[in-house]
Amino acid sequence: MIDVDRVDSLVDVLAARRKSGTQIVLVSSGAIAAGLGPLGLSTRPRDLATQQAAASVGQGVLVACYTSSFARYGLRVGQVLLTADDMMRRSHHANAQRTLARLLELDIVPVVNENDTVATDEIRFGDNDRLAALVAHLIRADALVLLSDVDALYDGDPRRSGARRLADVRGPEDLVGVELGKGGAVGTGGMVTKVQAAKIATGAGVPVVLTAAARAAEALAGADVGTFFHPGGRHPGTRLLWLAHATTGRGRLHLDPGAVEAVVDRRKSLLPAGVTAVEGDFAAGDPVDLCGPLGRVVARGLVNFDAGEIPELLGRSTRELAATLGPEYERELIHRDDIVILEPHH
Template sequence: MRIVVKVGSSSLSSTLGGLDLSRLHGLVDALAGARDRGDEVVLVSSGAIATGLAPLSLPTRPRDLATQQAAASVGQGLLVARYTERFARHDLVVGQVLLTVDDVVRRTHYRNAYRTLARLLDLGVVPIVNENDTVATSEIRFGDNDRLAALVAHLVHADRLILLSDVDGLYDGNPSTPGTRMLRHVHGDADLEGIDIGTPSASKVGTGGMVTKVEAARIATGAGIPVLLTSADQVNTALASGDVGTTFHPTGPRRSTRLLWLAHATTGKGSVVLDRGAVRAIVERGASLLPAGVVRSEGAYEAGDPVDLVDEAGVVVARGLVNYDSAEVPKLIGRSTHDLAAELGAEYERELVHRDDMVLLG
């Protein structure tokens, strides 16, 4: 079985905010036990920024991006070194994989991410994945490692995703309130109706909360991957498929990996407004977007960037990788590809967004 395990900063940190080695050691020992049972494991680990706080004499997680990147730069090496040392006690080698959205959405890059992870697993290595916080900007961030873990689970064709948290499951209210109960099974959004998941993490070093974990579960289960949400101290039982936490059951079939990334790991760099005919062609017939169906272009983007495809009422209906720069699009609007090729050259006889590079939203 191939398992992706995500652990958050709050599950690796001490009450003072630094790295808690006893927690890290417990996690590694549990993952090594799963390997001994024949499972393949990919670890998505937060904690780089949190690990970098103490060496930089920072009392709490910084708010500004530059200082976050500096803390990540210091902390990432220390974090992986600690993992390397502990896994070595079990004769296991680790490999660091740092990702940004750009690495896995552009068609020329995402296959590289898959090949790297697949080869590491073939070689018996435990991949340790994190967002590349050192260089990621607000425009190319996954936003949280829960969502990253769901996308990585799909990328590596995982059989299970385990989200380790500082709470032992999903409750129908604040877990500290008497009378609340844990949901043991979630089969779809209907099971979440009336559930308050808006409480953020109490940790001062993490970025996630229950909202991000439920969203990650939606992404993974919508792509056919079951998800278990539980606390880090239950990791041994979770890896052994014991009866702990909240299980989110698959709600859909597996999807194209790159389109899953496009839908959940990107935001549109700009938008293209479509007429009603183009909207129908895309939504009902799965057609590509041709320049003839475009009303106008908004924002600045380059060829290969994700853009939102919007109807004339402003509703986003799809997202796709555009084949032209925003500076080129105005001269293409409303014209057929045949006429464009005749006037501007054969390279203009192509779609604005090909259907293979497009995902419906909503």
Template sequence: MKAEQVAGREALATAARIVVKVGSSSLTSVNGGISERALEDLVKVLAERSNRGTEIILVSSGAIAAGLAPLGLARRPKDLATQQSAASVGQGLLMARYTEAFGAHGVTVSQVLLTADDLTRRTQYANAYRAMERLLHLGVLPIVNENDTVATHEIRFGDNDRLAALVAHLVKADAMLLLSDVDALYDGPPSEGSQRVAQIAEPAELEGLRIGSTGSAGTGTGGMVTKVQAASIAAGFGTPALVTSAANAARALAGEDVGTWFSMHGVRRPIRLLWLAHLASTHGSLTLDDGAVRAIRERHKSLLPAGIKTVSGDFEAGDAVELLDLQGKIFARGLVNYDAAELPKMLGRRTKELAADLGSDYLREVVHVDDLVLL
């Protein structure tokens, strides 16, 4: 039975393919290195499920944390170059521990390092998909991490939670399980007697909730904020997700009532649009008149020059830009087909008029509907 045919968290008990993400905080010891006990406990749970025939893809943080002690660093560095150095040292250590731990249960693992380019550019995406499918077909459990050693600020996912959401989309996972050191999403700080939020059926239910950020250990990059973002991304693009603690991993995979379940509320769409909606860096904005906003929102039309009122930012053709209504609210993002310097002379004009005055190259849309996503 496919997980999308099951309404609630029991989907995890029947899922044939699951993406599991574990954060640094769940793997780190009190002295800042990788906790052997924590890693082995997690591996035991995942190996048991894998050995029963479920395809598991593990997205694991911890490379930078594993590299801190060998480099004599007390906390996660803030500058990219030192993060890359720690990742370079720690990734091999982390994989060696996973290989040994999973091997003790008869499970073969592989290392898969990805950057945002690998999941958003068509050629790399196809290659990543084929590689992952082949590994799973061969009975291998892929262990995925962001390629921190070579990724720059502009092509980074920023955290492995969002990477997990894209991987779940890539492999067409039945469900996603996000593990950290917090057992669930709460309607306020747990210290204030708040209540567990058992389920999020739609994005509006997140409004008003006070969601925490990075924990005190300082080894991770996200905290509950990025867990919720990633679960929402996955659910909105067709993959239900559960957010809970690593200690609850076995109960979660059994479909028990733990954590916070994010019900699927969207359908699968091209991963390029997922990237555009949640990960792309925008380089400017276009403010549209009411007619253009309605055409895009309600009739799913492309953006033409006639509907643009103002242009802001310094962007080139192919960059991501935000689309704003007259009240200044961002309602969409898109990949623009013109440089910022070209657009002012085009504002409010029809494409046929522009083509007659400036040439046939100006017949193209400012943002094509296939390169546009509503927020």
């Protein structure tokens, strides 16, 4: 059931900012929950097919609610449904970028949600906080505001006396000793996912404010409310950000130490000679995890071959493969432009 009063309160704030000249993109959750009532369900279904059915009904209910609420201010909304699977494909993420940009040019307020009707457990963003961070990067937002049910990030449970508000977070060192996940649980997210989303956005150069919905107007006005996460200096390519945070590996390639050093430290392409084993059932173009000798995932990339083709390539040079299998095999397993490093190699 949608709380129309809460929606209207949020839209009041967003409409005021929009009327002052600020472009707004709203990332909203709630499609599955909005579909429960019309389907006569009292609780969130556990099976994927019924969740997708609820989302199908609920997406219409949700966007109708936003359409009605923004219409009070003469503003129109446009629904944008994204899937993680789409976003790792070169052409698809570019299409999403163009669509959002054009909606803003046309003075439409985009309402973004994960397309739960087709997402599966293996290919989904997982939570709308992460989706919001990725969309903020996609549109090169000036700021991301994450709304919670508590007014800021605290160094402990905010319900306990003595818990201190963290006004600024400049890096991981500011979060040492902070208790996450106690208080601030919202939907399928919670404070853990909000901090993770803030890390994604700030790593992409987008500043983040985390606060309560009731303080959204103050946050958008730049007041000292909530927690401000300062942006980092890196600006990774959009597609690599999606690859790192909006995908899961469909399989694994195990690398020898030399290949790990080449890929991670020297940012080289992955060649068949450096791969010792392959796991999973994947197709060319799918994301796969790259593992070091101890099995730790160190990178992810878009592979150029089907899983079934790779075993006979292992340990062989591209020159040898071209001579025995044909010129189409004289190429890397994964090109360096399609590899994102997931953790530092030591």
